[in-house]
Amino acid sequence: MHNHTEYTVVINGKPEGPYQLHELKELDIQAGTFLRKPGMDDYKEAHEFPELRELLGFSYQQTAPQYFASFDQRLLAMAIDLFFILLAYVLLVLIGFIFVEGQAARISVAFAGIPLIPLAKLIYGSVTEASVRQAGIGKRLMNIKVCSLNGDRITLANAFGRNIGKVISAAPFFFGYLYSFLNKKQQCFHDVMAKTLVTKERLI
Template sequence: MEYTVVINGKPEGPYGPDQLKALNIQPGTFIRKPGMDDYKEAHEFAELRELLGFTFQQTAPQYFASFDQRLLAMVIDYFFLILGYAFLVLFSFAFIEEKTERIAVSVGGLPLILIAKFIYGSIAEASERQATIGKRLLNIRVTDLSGSRIDMASSFGRNTAKILSVAPLFFGYLYSFLNKKQQCFHDIIANTLVIKDRLI
């Protein structure tokens, strides 16, 4: 395994594990290995903690997803959910011939999209990836205030609290512009953050 190391603000390398020992690597030194899109601090690599004698240091996130990133992620999620719903509706038409019944099924099932988004979002954001498909495509994820994965109860609570962010007039979402950590109302209620990867 070879690593790229940020030295004096510039990426250098690649270096092998033995070469890293000769460098003045600190726990907070930014390092990247093949396959990674982002740099991480040296103490975040288990193998480097063992190699260099570091201990893992939990640090609070400092890079937060912007409103437009979160909005785009939500649009992507709804796109896939609506696509799935449209497929189910078209499938049901194979068993329904009456035009009025088809319209009733198409319109009557629309609330299922919101329910599906709530359930899927809650499960996905509490999963190992900490994100829905939309968030994963934009490299953002949901964490607690220390940057760790949230549990299922917190995730369901966070998504339930989105009702408060929607009313009135989506002010709870717009509040993120006034918050230095870009938290919406539901994030504040659930003590969560939506963070993005640090890019150098």
């Protein structure tokens, strides 16, 4: 039984076709070649189509190079997470003010919990990255997630180790974070140590 679906193929940067499935064998289709079928909102790579993997012998690449999240995406995701954590802290302080009277006491309450913010971020980051979604709010908004080197979900222990390792990435002068510019997989030091990747869903 023949597959009569028509495919549009990006060749030398230009969409060409449509082609029938059997005609694709005559083209120089690589795993990373972009194709689209009718009804699809966007192009996908050849290795993402089960029928093309079968026809052309590709394997699905969960961690293909172009799916690594860039430094600015990761930085923005981190800023979003920190914003929500700080927002939650401010709300807790305001609730505390209901039970505390006097300006001096309220100032003490406001500053007393500040050391707990990094701890809250550590726990929040670790739990969300080890969850089914593999990401906190910031990463989910950026369509990026944390995974193993094989593209799989990481364990809670691995997530905690990764987030604790951010202390090493931050010192000295955030070199461990800037290291991602030198790394082909855009890994920071804490990713290398934890054997993790931060990937994105699609080209952005």
